[in-house]
Amino acid sequence: MIPLRARILLADDHTVVRDGLKMVLESRPDLTVVAEAGDGAEALEIGIVAEIDLAVLDVSMPRLTGLQVARELHRRRPELRILMLSVHESEQYFFEALKAGASGYVLKSAANRDLIEACRAAMRGEPFIYPAAASALVRDYLERAARGEETPTDPLTPRELEVTKLIAEGLTSDEIGATLVISKKTVDRHRANILEKLGMRNRVELTRYAIRRGLVEP
16 A cells, blocks of 8 residues: 555665755655665665655765665565666666665655655556656667567676775774675675686775766766
């Protein structure tokens, strides 16, 4: 049953952006922001325990990305609706968002126009993607399927993506281990596997990769 007023968690690491999005959402009587988060780890912590119906998550946040948060929230609270916000018009992000359990993908540049409808669609259990890209994405997906190709995949595992993000943010192996509750030895093994998979040699190259992937902001 759809609630009369959807309770929303809004997560974005830019306070000004978050305030603007909150104004858009609360301009409608059927939507209310009851919780806010400034980074991915905080969003996950709140999302697990808060009485919310919908999580609206920025793709690129410190500590954990929106996609990582979405994946974990979907695993722990499969009934929770999830929307991704992004500045990127990216086919890869879109497919990753769907795989992570999100109902939709909204461009920040069009949030004034699309965010309300995206929230309402998510609460109805319907998918939403920004209109300008819908036809192209569906066409490309069908063409790939017709050729027997798979949709875009990531060479790194979810855990390796977490380690990559924290390396790019400048954390040491000890700090990464403490953040992810794993040993320094395990962190170092992940680091070696990541560099080997990506054909990279050092943290500088890995940081550039993390920026290109939207794991961290430049």
